[in-house]
Amino acid sequence: MLRYFLRRLAYVAPVALGVSFFCFLLVHIAPGDPLTSVLPPDASAAQQEEMRRIYGFDKPLPVQFVLWLWQALQGDLGVSIATGRPVAAEVGKAVGNTLVVALLAMVIGFALGSLFGFVAGYFKGSWLDRGASLIAMLGVSVPHYWLGMVLVILFSVQLGWLPAGGAGPDGSGAWKWNWEHIRYMLLPAITMSVVPMGIIARTVRALVADIMAQDFVTALRAKGMLDPGVLRHVIKNAAPTSLAVMGLQLGYLLGGSILIETVFSWPGTGFLLGNAIFQRDLPLLQGTILVLSMFFVGLNVLVDIVQGLLDPRVRRQ
């Protein structure tokens, strides 16, 4: 297990380095002088020169990267142009908000996705399979930001059951664990859960159908095992891969929440990213993307390790 763990780590280290290099380059692929991204447009030539030196833009690119990475490792992601506050603090505040919605979305998506996928795979070819597969197909095809709008129209505008946006009744966005606040989370979470629901349903269906066709299932039945017992064996075999897919989907949700958070004005990383783009706040854009992508890379490693713990076959590959 330790060897497997080290091997995964050795694989992911260069990827993480590459990802951070890409994030570093974001400021440099932006049109114009990178300095314009950290200076007000009316800065004097002397100020420009000074800032160039302070930010190290006068040094060669690789040197700049090492300096930038060194600071980022110490938790310094620079300063937001729009607010003047440290990027790390801004991102830290938003990550929590995104995480709670993404986790709730994940629970909903995984529960429904596994249910639909399991039913479809277990009764492959039946009308149940066709119904569940249709729902899964619609789930992966839907533009989620549009679904968010439709849900707002149905549940906020027409029925008036749930709030249309924001994170709490006082508008401050200070999160509390009570029903008044959870109400605000429901629509974004349901909207977010639809795509992972579809993907998990498709994966689980294929897995279960595959397992059902294997000899050991036939053998179990031939020995007289009834459906509940067979079911247990099928679940045990399908679980590791399903969990892995779920873990990766959580990462996609964190990264892909921007459109949904924009629709619901949810004060998470996506909303932050939207603001950064709108105000061309490149340090904020860079910092948010670095944090989110590193989270995704870390999650990938975690999924591999959990999968290795659950399934010895994975370790030996």
Added chain:
Amino acid sequence: MTDAASPLVATAPSPVAASPGYWAGVLRRLGREKVAIAAGVVILLIVLAAIFADFVAPTDPTKTSMLRRLRPIGSPGYLLGADELGRDMLSRLIFGARLSLFMGVVPVFVAFVLGSIIGISAGFFGGRYNTLVMRTVDVFYAFPSVLLAIALSGALGAGIANSILSLTIVFIPPIARIAESVTTQVRTMDYVDAARASGAGPFLIIRAQVLGNVIGPVFVYATSLISVAMILASGLSFLGLGAKPPTPEWGLMLNTLRTAIYIQPWVAVLPGAAIFITSIAFNLLSDGLRSAMEVKN
């Protein structure tokens, strides 16, 4: 075939000789996939409407009318209502198909070509070249696709060209990965060894032996990305990173109509419904193509 006089051969031609080839088989099997055919027809209709928008659309999609803002669906003269500037929704949806389809299909097509070249060359030549290329691909693959698209578009700045560039970069890594893994399998086949032994050079082998076996699965995979690409492209416009007003584009239309959900909700959601229908159609066609070409996941 010295046994030509044999009654068996004389009465019935051998099935292999009569076989119309792989692609004809694919077409025949695709013909049996009724859902895929229906999806293909829907896509064809949307494409035709987009091409001949000037003749199909009832009016000019940019003609505003301050007196006829946010008309409901079915109003006289406005079959699908009017938007927040009194422009005819049906005309805007038809003209919007042009840019929405273009921004969804072009990145996937370019990524299909470039990703195949990258993946096939990495898989075929192997060694250090493979390691270098595939590790670079892994870095891009380590980003969730929505995040990568938004990061690139956000840094490059708004615009249709930048959106297409960003989406192309998003789709190259997954396509290259598939192409590489299939090529690595094909490379070890006996017929490749046979070609090499008979003196064929690497580029001839890629063209004659590898390409035909690799391109099918990669193509099927690429078609499955079109629906994602359309949703992402419209999503970029929805965020204000793609098309600019007053150009009709489904994602941008959805964005500008967001404030109208309290007045004419069902007019406001029409552009999203158009994205949804197109996306479903591409997914169904891709699924049909997958089973017709007998490609496994």
